[in-house]
Amino acid sequence: MADSAPLWAVFVLPVLLLVVALVTAGFDAVLTAGARGGRAGSVREAAVRAADPAREVLRQLVQQPRRTRASDVALARIGAALLPVAAMLAAVVLPLGFRSVSDLPEGIVWFNAMEALAWAAVWLAGWGPNSTLSLIGGYRFLAQGLAYELPHMLAITTAALGAESLRVGQVVDAQDGLWFALWMPAAFGIYLLSAMAMAFWGPFDQPAGRDVAGGAAAELSGADRVLFLGGRWLLLVVAAAFSVPLFLGGGYGPWLPGWLWTVLKTGAVLAFLVWVRRRVPTVRMERYVELGWVVLTPLAIVQALVVAVVVLNR
Amino acid sequence: MELRRRLLRTAVSRPGVLLAVSPGTTRERLAVEAELVRRGWPCVSAPAEADLLVVLGGHHAEESDGDAGSDWAANLWHAIPAPKARVPVRDAGQVAEALDRGLAELRRGEPPQEPHQEDDAHSHRGEHGEHGDHQHGDHGQHEQHGDHGDHGDHGHNDNSATHEGHEPGPHEGHNGHVDHDGEDRGHEGHNGGHSGDDANSGHDVHSGDDGHSGHHMHNGDDTHSGHHMPGNGDTHGGHDGHAGHDMHGAHGGHAGHDMGVVAGLPMADRADDRDGLRLDRLHVPLGPALADWPAGLILRVALQGDIVQQVSAEAEGSASPYPPFWDEPWLRALSGERVSHGEAARRLCAAHLDSLGRFFAVTGWTDMAARFRHVRDRALAGADAAELRGLLRPLIRRAERSRTLRWLTAGLGPLTAEHARHLGVTGPALVADGDVHARMRVWLGAAWRGADECDDTEALDTAQVIGPRGRVDGPVPASLALLDALPGLLEGAEFAGARIIVASLDPDLDELAHVPAVGMAHG
Structure with a gap:
């Protein structure tokens, strides 16, 4: 059973998320630099490369914000700032071990609602600057949302169905014996896909793709850019971390304490996602919408049906 | 204060580098890219995230500051938020020094640097007297433009002193500057904040014209660009002017027609979409400053949502006295020099790896992009065949076997051999006889063979002079045929698809920019 954490956890949570995001981004940066310039010659060189994201944050922070003509500055700023806020709010129901900042009775719905704020965030950031490429980025995210959101919601509903509760703590408890990932693999797979899609990252990075010069982020600079792109990493970390209580048994595991299991499992999921990113090209919107509606949604429905039948006969 | 300075120094220790690449500077671009990797500096895709602008194009850099030719580069510069620095790279051998200079400039911090830069920019503006007059006069502009529209086809009869008046590009750019300067003197510290405005104040002016002159202007523009179609040796600076507002194609919507103007920018116009619905349509130039884009290519597209409706391709026409880098071995062999077969194979391999x-x-x-570029750098650095094969084998296998890639690229931009031949295409695109995936596979195969043969010391056989883009000794450059193929393939594609199609043909505008001796005096 998940307990509510003490008040100070509210302050620890953002710090923890930031650290995990920086470590993940650092890992990603080492692999990226390795692909471009050959493998790092020494540990020192690898460490320098791993510090890239941190340096990048500092570099962006000293840049002055800029404006484009007839831009809607307020909208763009709100969009940029909303992304990390959405990630943080979604993380409130994330249990570390068996404790979350707030184990809401409808935690899964809360998570879904907060994560959907990203739709607004990316669209606003894309629309605000009044620039074609960033607008295309914004459009792309809406199309992507149409593709991933439905299978995604069905997938997390399936996990809730298996536990017969919307409370994240109870979903974890229901996996004391068998992880959900093992008996609802399709839902787990779909969840991982949509985790990347909602963070518009990896194979789903079209909304901020390099082919549109950064898409929704194309015109953001300075602190706005840090918030937006940092928020994207946070969202990825939170989405990946949420797969642990939903499908991977949360803090359950032998020998080690629950919190360590959570961290290890989250790390494993993130490492997997970082690896996947290297193996596949970006999935363009029109193809992903097709996949989402023709394959993933029916698959998710069948998965939910199977789980429902099992639960009813239990 | 000390802390602040140190923080700034650390922050810019690995600046984000934006490349402004003109046709004819492939050698310099490759050198810069390799050097950036060595230093671990990020190569960014938009001015918003850049600190350091590296302007490639040494040979015309002398006059470039005052010349309309680098107007788009100037606009790019103004769109970069402070702190920022700009360095020209004129020679592939001086890349390291140039980057060091840029870094030093960044580290000094912007306050002492900026006024100097601005003055510079301003003084050259003085040379084009006209601009001063039109600083804030949208109507003045409009008249000029109406002119241009009406006489759209008189093209570049005008000499270089006056042609500015007829060119949409330079006007925008320069107006942008002038505004900027004015503002800047007001509040020195806010360069970054305004630079964004700047890039767009160009559009402002442009749109003013559009709003008034309606379709004429666009037509005029088109006709005009028709004149500048590559291959005409006489691309004087004015042509570059087109690029002025192109930037990285971002600040769109400036070619709207009769829909009125909001905040100085035109509204989108409307047109039927593919389902017969009347939807907003934007006229946007793509290039020449987009990342991963053929240097100097400008596509004028009408976008509906992100569907490309109409396209016309043109080349940003700064003439280059140097032969196109990728064709060099064949050209040298044709001129009678002894070139080894291995050297040509290596160049071919590297060219395809660059395209890949x-x-x-x-x-x-x-x-994959990073890995292929790594191998490309190795190939150009003179790695032997065994090493190249070892590096390439896993990459080629992965690319060929990727089902996701096949699923994502299948059916995009089909170009049958018959149609390709009709267009005069002679290179890999003809051999591929298919969609972008087929073209990629032809490149993979050719790059592999090139890597295989790159230690061959026999003399190059001049009977078959097929370079990376096609026949080197043809009546027209091979890339011109690729340019001709573009509009037909792009119309109806989505933006992302369109970019993939362009990348799959990868026309090399160096081939068009190369103007042997005679044209030099002009450009």
Whole structure:
């Protein structure tokens, strides 16, 4: 059973998320630099490369914000700032071990609602600057949302169905014996896909793709850019971390304490996602919408049906 | 204060570098890219994230500051938020020094640097007297433009002193500058804040014209660009002017027609979409400053949502006295020099690897793009065949076997051999006889063979002079045929698809920019 954490956890949570995001981004940066310039010659060189994201944050922070003509500055700023806020709010129901900042009775719905704020965030950031490429980025995210959101919601509903509760703590408890990932693999797979899609990252990075010069982020600079792109990493970390209580048994595991299991499992999921990113090209919107509606949604429905039948006969 | 300075120094220790690449500077671009990797500096895709602008194009850099030719580069510069620095790279051998200079400039911090830069920019403006007059006069502009529209086809009869008046590009750019200067003197510290405005104040002016002169102007513009179609040796600076507002194609919507103007920018116009619905349509120039884009290519597209409706391709026409880098071995062999077969094979391999790097970058497979570029750098650095084969084998296998890639690229931009032959295409695009995936596979195969043969010391056989883009000794440059193929393939494609199609043909505008001796005096 998940307990509510003490008040100070509210302050620890953002710090923890930031650290995990920086470590993940650092890992990603080492692999990226390795692909471009050959493998790092020494540990020192690898460490320098791993510090890239941190340096990048500092570099962006000293840049002055800029404006484009007839831009809607307020909208763009709100969009940029909303992304990390959405990630943080979604993380409130994330249990570390068996404790979350707030184990809401409808935690899964809360998570879904907060994560959907990203739709607004990316669209606003894309629309605000009044620039074609960033607008295309914004459009792309809406199309992507149409593709991933439905299978995604069905997938997390399936996990809730298996536990017969919307409370994240109870979903974890229901996996004391068998992880959900093992008996609802399709839902787990779909969840991982949509985790990347909602963070518009990896194979789903079209909304901020390099082919549109950064898409929704194309015109953001300075602190706005840090918030937006940092928020994207946070969202990825939170989405990946949420797969642990939903499908991977949360803090359950032998020998080690629950919190360590959570961290290890989250790390494993993130490492997997970082690896996947290297193996596949970006999935363009029109193809992903097709996949989402023709394959993933029916698959998710069948998965939910199977789980429902099992639960009813239990 | 000390802390602040140190923080700034650390922050810019690895500046984000934006490349402004003109046709004819492939050698310099490759050198810069390799050097950036060595230093671990990020190569960014938009001015918003850049600190350091590296302007490639040494040979015309002398007059470039005052010349309309680098107007788009100037606009790019103004769109970069402070702190920022700009360095020209004139020679592939001086890349390291140039970057060091840029870094030093960044580290000094912007306050002492900026006024100097601005003055510079301003003084050259003085040379084009006209601009001063039109600083804030949209109507003045309009008249000029109406002119231009009406006489759209008189093209470049005008000499270089007056042609500015007829060119949409330079006007925008320069107006942008002038505004900027004015503002800047007001509040020195806010360069970054305004630079964004700047890039767009160009559009402002442009749109003013559009709003008034309606379709004429656009037509005039088109006709005009028709004149500038590559291959006409006489591309004087004015042509570059087109690029002025192109930037990285971002600040769109400035070619709207009769829909009125909001905040100085035109509204989108309307047109029927493919389902017969009347929807907003934007006229946007793509290039020449997009990342992973053929240097100097400008596509004027009408976008509906992100569907490309109409396209016309043109080349940003700064003439280059140097032969196109990728065709060099064949050209030298044709001129009678002894060139080894291995050297040509190596160049061919590197050219295809460069194209593949772009192709994968645009398809969003950044990891593959990075790996192919790594091998390209190795090939150019003179790695032997065994090493290249070892590096390439896993990459080629992965690219060929990727089902995701096949699923994502299948059916995009089909170009049958018959149609390709009709267009005069002679290179890989003809051999491929298919969609972008087929073209990629031809590149993979050719790059592999090139890597295989790159230690061959026999003399190059001049009977068959097929370079990376096609016949080197043809009546027209091979890339011109590729340019001709573009509009037909792009119309109806989505933006992302369109970019992949462009990358899969990868026309090399160096071939068009190369103007042997005679044209030099002009450009």
